[in-house]
Amino acid sequence: MAPALSKFANRRTLAGACALTALLWILKRRNHKRGAKNSRNAWPANDIQYVIKEEKPKSAPKAYVNAKFFKQLQQLLKIGIPSIVSPEFGFVLLIAGSLIARSLCDLWMINVGTLIEQSIVNMDTFTFRKRLIKFMAALPVIAVVNNVLKFGLYEMKLRLRTNITRDLTDQYLKGFTYYKMSNLDSRIANPDQLLTTDVDKFCESCTDLYSNVAKPLLDIFIYVYRLTTNLGGKTPIIMLSYLVVAGAAITHLRRPIGAMTVQEQRLEGEYRHIHSRLITNSEEVAFYQGNNREKLILLASFQKLVAHLRRFLEFRTFIGIVDNFVGKYMATIFGFYAVSLPFFQKNHPILSGSPDHRFKNYYTYGRMLVKLAEAIGRLVLAGRELTRLAGFTARVTEIKTVLDDLNAGKYERTMISDFKDEPIGSPGAGRIVNRDNVITFDRVPLVTPNGDILIRELSFEVKSGMNVLVCGPNGCGKSSLFRILGELWPVWSGTVTKPPRGKLFYIPQRPYMTLGTLRDQVIYPHTKAEMARRGRTTDEDLKKLLDLVQLGHLLERESLTNTEGQGWDVVADWMDVLSGGEKQRIAMARLFYHKPQFAILDECTSAVSVDVEDSMYSYCRQANITLFTVSHRRSLWKHHEYYLQMDGRGNYEFKPIEPDTEEFGS
Numbered sequence: 001m002a003p004a005l006s007k008f009a010n011r012r013t014l015a016g017a018c019a020l021t022a023l024l025w026i027l028k029r030r031n032h033k034r035g036a037k038n039s040r041n042a043w044p045a046n047d048i049q050y051v052i053k054e055e056k057p058k059s060a061p062k063a064y065v066n067a068k069f070f071k072q073l074q075q076l077l078k079i080g081i082p083s084i085v086s087p088e089f090g091f092v093l094l095i096a097g098s099l100i101a102r103s104l105c106d107l108w109m110i111n112v113g114t115l116i117e118q119s120i121v122n123m124d125t126f127t128f129r130k131r132l133i134k135f136m137a138a139l140p141v142i143a144v145v146n147n148v149l150k151f152g153l154y155e156m157k158l159r160l161r162t163n164i165t166r167d168l169t170d171q172y173l174k175g176f177t178y179y180k181m182s183n184l185d186s187r188i189a190n191p192d193q194l195l196t197t198d199v200d201k202f203c204e205s206c207t208d209l210y211s212n213v214a215k216p217l218l219d220i221f222i223y224v225y226r227l228t229t230n231l232g233g234k235t236p237i238i239m240l241s242y243l244v245v246a247g248a249a250i251t252h253l254r255r256p257i258g259a260m261t262v263q264e265q266r267l268e269g270e271y272r273h274i275h276s277r278l279i280t281n282s283e284e285v286a287f288y289q290g291n292n293r294e295k296l297i298l299l300a301s302f303q304k305l306v307a308h309l310r311r312f313l314e315f316r317t318f319i320g321i322v323d324n325f326v327g328k329y330m331a332t333i334f335g336f337y338a339v340s341l342p343f344f345q346k347n348h349p350i351l352s353g354s355p356d357h358r359f360k361n362y363y364t365y366g367r368m369l370v371k372l373a374e375a376i377g378r379l380v381l382a383g384r385e386l387t388r389l390a391g392f393t394a395r396v397t398e399i400k401t402v403l404d405d406l407n408a409g410k411y412e413r414t415m416i417s418d419f420k421d422e423p424i425g426s427p428g429a430g431r432i433v434n435r436d437n438v439i440t441f442d443r444v445p446l447v448t449p450n451g452d453i454l455i456r457e458l459s460f461e462v463k464s465g466m467n468v469l470v471c472g473p474n475g476c477g478k479s480s481l482f483r484i485l486g487e488l489w490p491v492w493s494g495t496v497t498k499p500p501r502g503k504l505f506y507i508p509q510r511p512y513m514t515l516g517t518l519r520d521q522v523i524y525p526h527t528k529a530e531m532a533r534r535g536r537t538t539d540e541d542l543k544k545l546l547d548l549v550q551l552g553h554l555l556e557r558e559s560l561t562n563t564e565g566q567g568w569d570v571v572a573d574w575m576d577v578l579s580g581g582e583k584q585r586i587a588m589a590r591l592f593y594h595k596p597q598f599a600i601l602d603e604c605t606s607a608v609s610v611d612v613e614d615s616m617y618s619y620c621r622q623a624n625i626t627l628f629t630v631s632h633r634r635s636l637w638k639h640h641e642y643y644l645q646m647d648g649r650g651n652y653e654f655k656p657i658e659p660d661t662e663e664f665g666s
């Protein structure tokens with residue numbers, strides 16, 4: 001019985017059995033997955049719902065290898081390779097040169113390899129040794145060529161990435177584009193993923209494709225030339241026709257890969273975003289002990305990603321089978337067929353001479369043909385990279401388009417419909433006039449980015465020295481007024497008159513600390529060099545400002561507890577190191593340093609004790625900084641001359657604060 005069984009245990013039956021098992025496993029798993037879909041408990045995350053700002057695309061993302069893709073690719077490459085006299089173009093040439101050198105090395109190795117084998121068959125020891133030494137002497141050169149090629153490819157990728165990242169970063173941080181992208185426009189939810197991973201993958205895919213396409217193309221050219229001159233045109237034509245037909249068929253089959261790549265990057269971005277939200281809000285979550293809830297959200301996002309990656313893997317496995325069959329094995333079959341043609345013709349010149357000579361010819365041309373078939377196979381396979389590149393190109397183009405639109409003042413967001421019948425203008429249709437020492441709103445509507453009208457027409461005038469208290473219920477539009485004043489939100493109609501941007505300072509509810517030294521916190525957004533250029537403030541002056549907000553001790557305390565730098569040069573993660581009230585006080589010291597004409601204080605002293613707050617307001621008066629304050633504290637009314645009260649139903653009152661004005665707040 002055993003010998004009878006072992007008869008079947010050859011390599012072919014084993015390979016067949018493995019393939020069959022794999023197929024059965026995939027089919028079983030698909031059925032299992034269908035079953036799992038029906039059970040709501042397959043993943044704990046099945047009940048979790050969440051929305052990340054990005055609007056759901058109306059249709060599945062599209063990224064095909066077509067004329068549009070080549071145009072987009074050309075536009076991005078223009079940024080990556082600015083001109084033909086740039087170093088980047090030099091690297092393109094270096095890679096091309098290395099590829100040519102490598103192909104020539106291959107060709108040389110085929111020839112010398114055949115000669116070595118010939119001397120072995122002829123039992124000619126002397127020639128064998130001579131050729132072997134020649135072969136060995138050339139090996140270091142080949143090793144250098146290979147590694148120059150690798151270096152060229154990596155450096156090329158790095159340069160592409162540098163140029164594209166610089167271009168996108170310039171646009172992203174121009175004006176308030178970074179703010180507008182996440183607040184006024186809903187096309188992109190995770191610009192961080194696009195600007196980091198996607199750009200990197202795009203550049204990697206570009207350089208991979210360049211070498212995967214250029215090398216086979218060059219090989220094809222060289223081998224077709226050599227074969228045509230020796231074997232006639234028919235042999236290479238058969239191979240090239242195969243390339244065209246097989247390439248077109250596989251490219252068509254691979255079309256979904258582009259869109260699937262886009263979706264993969266989207267879901268990766270979403271998953272990463274949820275992780276970074278948890279890091280940002282770790283303290284709050286920890287106090288609430290929200291571990292389990294956050295875990296469920298993370299798992300929900302991860303499950304979406306994994307489900308997509310698995311679908312993608314299955315599709316790639318299917319395409320991989322077709323690729324292997326068409327690109328590798330069938331190409332070799334066609335190769336054998338094509339190279340045999342001249343040998344079966346009675347009067348072909350190649351058949352002249354002894355059988356030994358014929359054998360050598362077949363051997364040389366046969367190898368070249370195998371190389372040609374391999375090159376064709378690689379070119380057909382490079383199409384896979386092309387479809388993936390189409391996906392990355394679509395992603396990077398997407399952020400570039402949105403950045404261009406935002407910089408041109410164009411936003412895309414689903415608007416609520418009620419404003420459409422109202423004559424309130426359109427985003428950006430209002431005017432902004434720059435003038436010193438006055439802020440005027442002349443019939444300006446307060447409209448949210450969704451098109452929700454908070455106040456239909458707002459008009460008031462505030463001159464330097466007139467402090468204004470802004471009050472009203474939550475959500476009535478206090479911060480929105482300042483967003484318009486700070487030029488973050490567009491003016492829909494009417495005219496806003498205000499000092500230029502640098503002379504208006506905003507201190508938000510949540511204090512922001514930058515990465516850097518203690519000095520950087522007080523002078524933000526200035527740098528040390530800018531502070532020195534400005535001339536009027538020294539480190540001693542900064543110390544006086546810290547004393548004003550009663551934080552003078554910080555200099556010593558942080559020098560003692562931090563190992564990085566001393567005094568003003570202490571470096572720490574200030575968001576973590578300082579308490580809520582300390583951060584708010586630093587923000588006030590920042591205001592005193594900049595001494596703007598107007599300051600907007602948006603509940604920015606809520607964590608500061610009343611007495612310190614009082615002295616800070618008095619100093620503002622001394623420093624001639626006119627204030628717009630949002631606060632629910634009654635103690636602050638005495639520092640203001642006017643109040644602007646909104647009722648949350650579209651009405652407002654702008655009036656002087658008289659002795660008989662009823663003060664409200666806590």
Ligand SMILES: Nc1ncnc2c1ncn2[C@@H]1O[C@H](COP(=O)(O)OP(=O)(O)OP(=O)(O)O)[C@@H](O)[C@H]1O
Nearest residue numbers: 183448449450454473474475476477478479480481
């Ligand atoms: N980026 C945004 N996109 C869409 N709507 C927004 C946006 N920011 C604010 N809103 C809406 O605008 C309205 C006014 O918000 P705003 O922040 O101005 O309120 P507020 O008066 O400052 O409230 P609070 O006292 O709670 O700080 C709210 O209904 C809010 O939902």
